[in-house]
Amino acid sequence: MLNSLRVKSTLLSIILLVLLLGIWEGANQAPADSKPLTEYELLMGGASQEARVPPPSDVIALGWKELSDPFYDAGPNDKGIGIQLGYSIYRVLVGFFLAALIAIPIGFLIGMSPLMYNALNPFIQVLRPISPLAWMPLALFIIKDSEVSAIFVIFICSIWPMLINTAFGVANVRKDWINVARTHQLTPIQTALQVILPAAAPTILTGMRISIGIAWLVIVAAEMLVGGTGIGYYVWNEWNNLDLSSVIFSIFMIGVIGMILDLLLAYAARWVEYQE
Amino acid sequence: MSHPFLEIENLKKSYPGKEKGQEFVVFEGANFTIDKGEFVCVIGHSGCGKSTILNILAGLDEASDGFVFMHGKDISGPSLERGVVFQNYSLLPWRTALQNVAFGVKARWPKWSKEQVTDHSLKYLELVGLKDAEHRKPSQLSGGMRQRVSIARAFATQPQLLLMDEPFGALDALTRGVIQEELIKIWGETKQTVFMITHDVDEAILLSDRILLMTNGPHARVAESVKVSIDRPRKRSDIVHHPDYYKIRNHLVDFLVNRSNEENTVPLHSQESATPVEVDLAS
Numbered sequence: 001m002l003n004s005l006r007v008k009s010t011l012l013s014i015i016l017l018v019l020l021l022g023i024w025e026g027a028n029q030a031p032a033d034s035k036p037l038t039e040y041e042l043l044m045g046g047a048s049q050e051a052r053v054p055p056p057s058d059v060i061a062l063g064w065k066e067l068s069d070p071f072y073d074a075g076p077n078d079k080g081i082g083i084q085l086g087y088s089i090y091r092v093l094v095g096f097f098l099a100a101l102i103a104i105p106i107g108f109l110i111g112m113s114p115l116m117y118n119a120l121n122p123f124i125q126v127l128r129p130i131s132p133l134a135w136m137p138l139a140l141f142i143i144k145d146s147e148v149s150a151i152f153v154i155f156i157c158s159i160w161p162m163l164i165n166t167a168f169g170v171a172n173v174r175k176d177w178i179n180v181a182r183t184h185q186l187t188p189i190q191t192a193l194q195v196i197l198p199a200a201a202p203t204i205l206t207g208m209r210i211s212i213g214i215a216w217l218v219i220v221a222a223e224m225l226v227g228g229t230g231i232g233y234y235v236w237n238e239w240n241n242l243d244l245s246s247v248i249f250s251i252f253m254i255g256v257i258g259m260i261l262d263l264l265l266a267y268a269a270r271w272v273e274y275q276e
Numbered sequence: 277m278s279h280p281f282l283e284i285e286n287l288k289k290s291y292p293g294k295e296k297g298q299e300f301v302v303f304e305g306a307n308f309t310i311d312k313g314e315f316v317c318v319i320g321h322s323g324c325g326k327s328t329i330l331n332i333l334a335g336l337d338e339a340s341d342g343f344v345f346m347h348g349k350d351i352s353g354p355s356l357e358r359g360v361v362f363q364n365y366s367l368l369p370w371r372t373a374l375q376n377v378a379f380g381v382k383a384r385w386p387k388w389s390k391e392q393v394t395d396h397s398l399k400y401l402e403l404v405g406l407k408d409a410e411h412r413k414p415s416q417l418s419g420g421m422r423q424r425v426s427i428a429r430a431f432a433t434q435p436q437l438l439l440m441d442e443p444f445g446a447l448d449a450l451t452r453g454v455i456q457e458e459l460i461k462i463w464g465e466t467k468q469t470v471f472m473i474t475h476d477v478d479e480a481i482l483l484s485d486r487i488l489l490m491t492n493g494p495h496a497r498v499a500e501s502v503k504v505s506i507d508r509p510r511k512r513s514d515i516v517h518h519p520d521y522y523k524i525r526n527h528l529v530d531f532l533v534n535r536s537n538e539e540n541t542v543p544l545h546s547q548e549s550a551t552p553v554e555v556d557l558a559s
Contacts, residue, residue, distance in 0.1 A: 176362060179366065180366050180368065180379075183335070183336070183360045184433075185355060185383060194379070195368065198370045199368075274369045274415070275369060
């Protein structure tokens with residue numbers, strides 16, 4: 001039953017994909033010319049005056065070419081997709097792990113101490129809704145390095161979901177489990193590591209998963225602003241080059257990498273999950 | 277002068293009322309002692325504060341007034357000398373049965389090697405008949421098995437005093453009967469001092485040496501201390517034929533149904549008046 005459901009859904013997905021690509025392909029063909037081109041038209045590069053979205057066949061052909069040599073480096077304006085994605089992933093991971101390093105301990109503090117919760121909550125509530133890109137000018141001015149500023153923007157946008165989820169997870173550890181730790185005379189450190197951390201781990205991992213998703217959304221915009229390298233810069237650069245096939249291909253690659261990052265954390269979450 | 281093993285003196289728990297100067301007294305003037313190796317049950321209606329007494333003994337709650345002495349020393353905070361079996365098992369769900377027992381053992385003897393901890397934990401899991409389930413997580417165990425793990429964890433730390441808060445309250449009658457017999461067996465081997473809360477009159481008679489009866493709250497009191505004059509070892513199937521069984525049972529039921537409400541109308545004058553009446557119904 002389950003098996004047949006899976007077969008059916010896969011089949012439906014494939015049909016939808018073929019249908020969408022077919023419509024896209026069909027709607028974006030250059031019209032076949034019946035008359036030979038005039039001299040003027042030949043000079044202008046064809047009869048069609050209207051710019052068209054490249055059909056999927058062009059995008060797939062380009063994608064094949066790019067993916068068969070993803071790491072070539074022919075100067076600052078022409079690098080392989082692998083190199084650009086690599087820069088972006090590197091920035092996201094550095095910013096994300098720096099944020100985790102700070103957000104999880106502070107989340108513990110806030111979750112365990114109502115005093116700290118009340119004292120820090122106003123700061124969090126004001127800082128959290130700020131678009132991470134709004135920090136960019138200030139970061140560039142203070143840090144004076146576009147590369148580090150991009151990482152800072154990732155850091156600042158990934159910190160909040162992890163901080164809030166950790167605090168929530170820690171504050172909501174079942175009282176009974178805390179009592180078990182107390183009756184066994186565990187020290188506060190032992191209680192934090194042996195009882196609270198494993199109990200709150202699924203909630204913390206959920207926060208990390210939200211964070212990395214946001215970080216991956218933000219890196220594209222940040223790199224468009226900062227420039228130089230990265231997938232965000234690449235998309236904008238290809239737009240300036242009017243190479244729409246590359247733009248569409250890189251949009252697709254952004255989606256694929258985002259999905260992989262999410263899957264990795266979903267996999268990590270399974271390690272710490274428990275059933276009550 | 278020798279002290280009793282556990283002394284509870286004039287214990288009281290109250291909460292501040294809505295208006296200033298008002299207070300809501302859950303129970304007061306609780307005076308009783310427990311000897312080493314004794315199995316004592318407390319029975320009372322809901323809201324009389326029996327769980328609060330147990331939590332104070334465990335060090336998880338604080339009394340508003342009065343003292344608890346163990347070996348003549350004041351109790352302050354939780355301690356491994358006082359093990360607790362909670363009603364809802366309170367196993368750590370991310371640990372296996374064995375790891376849950378080892379959690380207690382490691383806390384009790386931090387210097388033990390890993391093998392020592394495992395061996396000791398396995399011994400107690402075997403005692404509750406769960407050797408085959410050592411690698412299962414609590415979510416994969418039935419309610420009865422979970423409570424067995426919880427009991428194994430408490431006994432494995434070999435506390436001086438074992439506190440049990442309605443340990444079988446959430447179990448079905450058949451499972452309860454089986455675990456009660458197991459508890460008698462383990463208790464017979466280890467001679468722990470046990471302080472247990474229950475709602476079940478038959479369970480109290482089967483297990484305990486003495487039954488403390490509490491009146492209804494607010495202003496609840498420990499009114500009577502009934503001696504269970506039935507020889508050990510006891511079996512569930514046999515004790516009902518003992519001549520004292522129904523005498524004790526009727527006395528307990530009569531107290532719970534008819535008298536638990538009247539008792540607290542008698543004002544509390546002094547410490548002496550609050551000492552529970554000793555009842556011995558042996559023929």
